Amino acid sequence: EPEVTQTPSHQVTQMGQEVILRCVPISNHLYFYWYRQILGQKVEFLVSFYNNEISEKSEIFDDQFSVERPDGSNFTLKIRSTKLEDSAMYFCASSGDRPGELFFGEGSRLTVL
């Protein structure tokens, strides 16, 4: 069964450092998303991406965040200068339709020290 894959599974970084989280969505999907989940809390929307551009973003997704689909398969989330409060599990998701089932990856746990 096709799946969304994410790397790294866990990243520990110092405050102020840049972090790139990588995702490989399901190959024929067109809609891509990043969500985050602070431990024990709800899943929060960050950004949606379609046709090589951001279609929606949340208040959380400020200038420190950016997304890219550099080569037609990877979908990356960059945090330019990490803060302590960026510590969370970051989930990538993709969908073949809108609205459609979101296929989530296993997540990348980010710990900012």
Next chain:
Amino acid sequence: GQQVMQIPQYQHVQEGEDFTTYCNSSTTLSNIQWYKQRPGGHPVFLIQLVKSGEVKKQKRLTFQFGEAKKNSSLHITATQTTDVGTYFCAGLVYNFNKFYFGSGTKLNVKP
């Protein structure tokens, strides 16, 4: 702003008892989805409801979408220990490409 509220936050049941979680939106939704997240896992899609008043069943799970498309419920009949996890609703607002997740209901089932 758009909010999707979910109650209860936690539910502890004895195996064999029923369980229900409720989801309410501050605005009318285009559709609603339900996801299950096992401890330490990622959300896994369960179902999508689109029509006003729609009811769908999956074995012991019954999903409803309210007539006004602002609320939804998930009911599990005769819970089993494999039902343990957090159940999230996620609503899609018309003309937006983002799902608003509810706060989740964490279900614990005692054998």
